[in-house]
Amino acid sequence: MTNPAERRKLEPWQDPKAAPYVRIDHVTKKFGDVYAVDDVSLDIFQGEFFSLLGSSGCGKSTLLRMLAGLERPSAGRIYIDGADVTDIPAYSRPVNMMFQSYALFPHMTVEQNVEFGLKQDRMPRKERAERVGEMLALLQISELRRRKPDQLSGGQRQRVALARTLAKHPKLLLLDEPLGALDKRLRESAQFELVNLQERIGITFVTVTHDQEEAMTMSTRIAVMNAGQILQVDTPTAIYEYPEYRFVADFIGLVNLFDGRVMETQDDQVLIESSLGRRLHMRDLHPHAIGTPVTVAIRPEKLQICSTYQENGTNQVKGVVEDIAYLGDVSIYRVRVSPEMLVEMTLTNVHPRTEQALTWGQEVAMEWSPTSGVVLTE
Amino acid sequence: MNRSRWKLYLFLALGLAFLYVPVLLLVIYSFNESRLVTVWSGFSTKWYGELLHNRQLLDAAWLSVRIAATNATFAVILGTLAANALVRHGNFRGRTGFQLLLAAPLVMPEVITGLSLLLLFVTMEQLVGWPAGRGFTTITIAHITFSTAFVAVVVRSRLSQMDRSLEEAAMDLGARPLRVYMSITLPLIAPALLSGWLLAFTLSLDDLVISSFVAGPGSTTLPMVVYSSVRMGVSPQINALASIVVLIVSVAVLVAGLLSMRQQPTAKAN
Numbered sequence: 261m262t263n264p265a266e267r268r269k270l271e272p273w274q275d276p277k278a279a280p281y282v283r284i285d286h287v288t289k290k291f292g293d294v295y296a297v298d299d300v301s302l303d304i305f306q307g308e309f310f311s312l313l314g315s316s317g318c319g320k321s322t323l324l325r326m327l328a329g330l331e332r333p334s335a336g337r338i339y340i341d342g343a344d345v346t347d348i349p350a351y352s353r354p355v356n357m358m359f360q361s362y363a364l365f366p367h368m369t370v371e372q373n374v375e376f377g378l379k380q381d382r383m384p385r386k387e388r389a390e391r392v393g394e395m396l397a398l399l400q401i402s403e404l405r406r407r408k409p410d411q412l413s414g415g416q417r418q419r420v421a422l423a424r425t426l427a428k429h430p431k432l433l434l435l436d437e438p439l440g441a442l443d444k445r446l447r448e449s450a451q452f453e454l455v456n457l458q459e460r461i462g463i464t465f466v467t468v469t470h471d472q473e474e475a476m477t478m479s480t481r482i483a484v485m486n487a488g489q490i491l492q493v494d495t496p497t498a499i500y501e502y503p504e505y506r507f508v509a510d511f512i513g514l515v516n517l518f519d520g521r522v523m524e525t526q527d528d529q530v531l532i533e534s535s536l537g538r539r540l541h542m543r544d545l546h547p548h549a550i551g552t553p554v555t556v557a558i559r560p561e562k563l564q565i566c567s568t569y570q571e572n573g574t575n576q577v578k579g580v581v582e583d584i585a586y587l588g589d590v591s592i593y594r595v596r597v598s599p600e601m602l603v604e605m606t607l608t609n610v611h612p613r614t615e616q617a618l619t620w621g622q623e624v625a626m627e628w629s630p631t632s633g634v635v636l637t638e
Numbered sequence: 639m640n641r642s643r644w645k646l647y648l649f650l651a652l653g654l655a656f657l658y659v660p661v662l663l664l665v666i667y668s669f670n671e672s673r674l675v676t677v678w679s680g681f682s683t684k685w686y687g688e689l690l691h692n693r694q695l696l697d698a699a700w701l702s703v704r705i706a707a708t709n710a711t712f713a714v715i716l717g718t719l720a721a722n723a724l725v726r727h728g729n730f731r732g733r734t735g736f737q738l739l740l741a742a743p744l745v746m747p748e749v750i751t752g753l754s755l756l757l758l759f760v761t762m763e764q765l766v767g768w769p770a771g772r773g774f775t776t777i778t779i780a781h782i783t784f785s786t787a788f789v790a791v792v793v794r795s796r797l798s799q800m801d802r803s804l805e806e807a808a809m810d811l812g813a814r815p816l817r818v819y820m821s822i823t824l825p826l827i828a829p830a831l832l833s834g835w836l837l838a839f840t841l842s843l844d845d846l847v848i849s850s851f852v853a854g855p856g857s858t859t860l861p862m863v864v865y866s867s868v869r870m871g872v873s874p875q876i877n878a879l880a881s882i883v884v885l886i887v888s889v890a891v892l893v894a895g896l897l898s899m900r901q902q903p904t905a906k907a908n
Binding site: 328329330349350351352355356357359360361363365366367376377380381424425428 | 801803804806807808809810811812813814817822825826
């Protein structure tokens with residue numbers, strides 16, 4: 261186990277004494293009558309790889325653009341490294357942004373693109389050339405220096421865009437859907453590269469993405485946004501295992517949601533009468549009062565085939581396999597447990613598919629343990 | 639299928655012939671020996687020679703070129719400003735009105751534009767003493783009024799195609815707005831500025847109606863000379879002159895086309 265001091269260094273948000281590097285303080289952005297960002301407060305710490313996750317139109321890009329200075333908040337303040345930057349225009353902020361389209365200047369070579377920001381700072385020519393060389397080497401694109409953007413592949417463009425934004429040694433790097441324009445295969449390797457790069461240069465990254473997988477693999481922490489508000493800020497593990505809202509549970513990965521009502525509580529254990537027509541016994545980290553309507557969220561991979569099925573057993577349910585989605589490593593089984601309810605269960609394909617026990621139309625009983633899900637109210 | 643293909647080519651040929659055979663005939667007859675425009679009597683370049691000694695025609699041509707160039711330059715500046723306002727400044731107050739006013743010269747009958755401008759110039763001369771008389775200045779101003787509208791259309795379409803994030807990226811990298819405009823926006827819309835300039839130049843060069851209204855004594859443009867001399871009977875000199883104009887315009891259009899073709903792929907890349 262890591263000791264507490266080391267843990268605080270790795271997870272500064274756990275340390276009550278750590279000063280945030282970026283502080284978003286009750287920021288609101290209105291476009292006409294529409295609240296794109298609605299009273300958002302958020303602390304981001306130095307060295308983090310922070311992701312804003314949400315579907316399109318949730319306000320994540322607007323929030324990022326306000327950090328860059330491309331939009332001005334309607335209310336609230338933004339601090340970077342202790343300084344209030346709310347009224348500082350984009351061209352004077354110690355922040356650089358990589359655009360979703362990469363926004364490489366089509367009339368300039370790779371080299372000129374990377375040099376552009378340094379020129380604006382009136383850096384001497386010799387120093388400039390050195391820095392450009394450094395950046396091109398860092399991203400392994402030195403041999404492309406004389407090419408124009410339209411002579412580059414998608415992956416190469418991404419590297420040039422990164423080199424250009426890193427060239428000025430920003431305090432904060434903002435990335436808008438950094439991998440969105442890459443194809444799937446390239447995206448996976450680029451994820452790891454981006455994380456390695458970030459660890460090597462130690463600059464704080466804030467990314468915006470709608471791809472939950474991307475956010476999970478890359479981030480130190482994730483903020484899940486919906487309708488202009490931040491619902492939950494947590495590590496990828498916590499977001500996945502302990503979502504605090506139905507929306508978060510539903511947005512990240514697959515989930516089975518069972519509605520019910522609290523019947524009995526004892527310490528952190530809770531007994532719920534569910535819409536499945538049976539009782540569920542769960543651990544509840546935020547104990548709810550008896551009678552509260554709640555939702556139990558269970559991930560499909562937390563379900564197991566039950567060998568001791570009883571008509572009234574808690575945390576058990578029976579149904580008929582209706583659909584099977586074979587993904588190679590795992591299969592997702594959609595089991596009809598009642599006329600209006602399907603339950604999803606993921607099983608690892610230990611045996612080749614043809615030899616698997618479960619098939620269409622087969623009756624199957626499933627169960628889960630009290631600690632394998634969460635109890636939610638909203 | 640082959641049959642219908644053959645028919646398609648025929649219709650294409652007919653269409654092109656309808657458009658370009660008259661021009662071609664005009665060019666061919668400029669090399670005609672005979673004084674009669676419609677009778678071929680042998681090859682000669684003498685009309686080009688005579689054209690070079692026709693002071694009246696040459697003066698008119700020079701005046702037209704000066705007007706066209708001045709007009710094109712001002713039209714590009716004003717048209718670009720207008721396009722910028724429309725594309726880059728969102729829904730400002732009176733945007734729709736501005737748009738309508740800008741587009742009006744495109745659909746306004748030339749006779750009305752010409753007449754109203756003439757009345758304006760006359761009134762202004764009486765009130766403030768400028769412009770004194772009618773000539774180069776008044777014709778140029780008149781041409782700018784409608785050329786600007788055409789330039790604005792061309793530049794506007796280019797600007798709205800341009801990825802906004804290019805300018806934002808430049809700003810994010812530390813460039814102030816003016817710098818962003820000079821080093822990112824202008825180079826990227828340059829092909830549109832050039833084609834706008836050429837368009838304004840040609841529009842001005844062949845304008846007859848509006849020029850006739852606002853021209854004064856001693857400021858006869860080329861189309862006016864051509865028009866009045868054709869009424870006296872066409873001289874093969876006019877053919878020669880027209881051929882030269884056709885040549886210049888063709889080259890200009892070709893250059894503009896090539897330039898925009900070379901710029902297109904890079905503009906799309908992002």
